Amino acid sequence: MDYQKRFYKYNSNYINVPLLLPFLLCILMGNNNNINNPWSFGLAASLSNNNNTNSSNVLSRTIFSFGDSLLDAGNNHFNKNCSSQADFPPYGSTFFHRPTGRFTNGRTVVDFISEYIGIDLQKPFLEAQMAVSNGTWKAYPSNGINFASAGSGVLGDTGSIFKPEVFIQTMLTEVGKLVEQLYKHGARRIGLLSLGPVGCVPARVLIGGPTKKCYGKMNKMVKDYNKGFKNVSEACCGEGVLRGEVQCGREGYKICEKPEEYLFWDYFHPTEHAYKIISKALWTGSTLRIRPVNIKTLAYMTL
Numbered sequence: 001m002d003y004q005k006r007f008y009k010y011n012s013n014y015i016n017v018p019l020l021l022p023f024l025l026c027i028l029m030g031n032n033n034n035i036n037n038p039w040s041f042g043l044a045a046s047l048s049n050n051n052n053t054n055s056s057n058v059l060s061r062t063i064f065s066f067g068d069s070l071l072d073a074g075n076n077h078f079n080k081n082c083s084s085q086a087d088f089p090p091y092g093s094t095f096f097h098r099p100t101g102r103f104t105n106g107r108t109v110v111d112f113i114s115e116y117i118g119i120d121l122q123k124p125f126l127e128a129q130m131a132v133s134n135g136t137w138k139a140y141p142s143n144g145i146n147f148a149s150a151g152s153g154v155l156g157d158t159g160s161i162f163k164p165e166v167f168i169q170t171m172l173t174e175v176g177k178l179v180e181q182l183y184k185h186g187a188r189r190i191g192l193l194s195l196g197p198v199g200c201v202p203a204r205v206l207i208g209g210p211t212k213k214c215y216g217k218m219n220k221m222v223k224d225y226n227k228g229f230k231n232v233s234e235a236c237c238g239e240g241v242l243r244g245e246v247q248c249g250r251e252g253y254k255i256c257e258k259p260e261e262y263l264f265w266d267y268f269h270p271t272e273h274a275y276k277i278i279s280k281a282l283w284t285g286s287t288l289r290i291r292p293v294n295i296k297t298l299a300y301m302t303l
């Protein structure tokens, strides 16, 4: 399969819509945005193997993920033009014991889902592309590819020129088009992650948001997240008010002793522990939250 051609083909259709798919821009051309604010948008698609003669209860074993820093497995590390980076300590310290470019202390949601399925974690597209083109790898890996890349976002220039309703509608339309493109390229089991409580991230202090509550009407969401976490307001790693003013790992940062007690790892991103809880809910959660089916059902679905 020529992932690279496909990737560029469908990105070229979107490249003029920087509003919607900024993460693709970061992969292709880099960006100058200094804030790694997540879009909390993610999408994972799996290509079915059409050559399969026995399709009953065949577990999907390939994941292609698209999204922002919430799913980025290290693409930005391979694009130095991208200023949003997490390829330095103490990122990755809890699970990988080294920075991988993931914007958390360990695994992301796609990593956990891959573990539940029983496949290796997907490599970043830019790493695979280099390894294939320099001959280190003979082909792209069969377990899929991670295309997610931390990019610019809602708090930057691109978001502010639109009214929220217009912004959301435009975004939904474009996400719909992306899903159609993926379907045309053979993706059959497609999962879309909805928006997280972006107004609650510690980095809200950077844009003058309130410190004692979330930005906007998002307190209820925080209460939902509250279960099991001792600290849902401040980042484990960072500095300043809410530890939301300085990125984790940058000069002067502080780090908590027990990241597993925190909802937020850094100024924008959840801890591995939070991702684990989210992943379990995505994998086996009830239709109250995961619709129309959970990812486990999707992964085993007969097509």
Ligand SMILES: *[C@@H]1O[C@H](CO)[C@@H](O)[C@H](O)[C@H]1NC(C)=O
Binding pocket: 027, 028, 029, 030, 078, 079, 080, 081
């Ligand atoms: C980074 O930017 C330079 C100069 O604009 C460009 O030549 C190079 O291709 C870019 N690299 C990537 C990986 O986008």
Ligand SMILES: *[C@@H]1O[C@H](CO)[C@@H](O)[C@H](O)[C@H]1NC(C)=O
Binding pocket: 051
């Ligand atoms: C389909 O399976 C056959 C036999 O296993 C193999 O030779 C062929 O390359 C496969 N085709 C694709 C597109 O995977």
Ligand SMILES: *[C@@H]1O[C@H](CO)[C@@H](O)[C@H](O)[C@H]1NC(C)=O
Binding pocket: 054, 056, 057
């Ligand atoms: C298809 O898979 C099922 C379940 O694993 C197995 O019982 C069956 O023998 C398989 N059929 C063929 C034709 O391989």
Ligand SMILES: *[C@@H]1O[C@H](CO)[C@@H](O)[C@H](O)[C@H]1NC(C)=O
Binding pocket: 126, 127, 128, 130, 131, 132, 134, 135, 136
């Ligand atoms: C080839 O690319 C891979 C992945 O980026 C890298 O780890 C490796 O060092 C490269 N090898 C050579 C010989 O450039």
Ligand SMILES: *[C@@H]1O[C@H](CO)[C@@H](O)[C@H](O)[C@H]1NC(C)=O
Binding pocket: 230, 231, 234, 235, 236, 243, 256
């Ligand atoms: C949350 O964590 C921060 C940073 O470690 C700490 O200063 C603060 O007291 C904690 N708050 C609660 C409610 O535990």
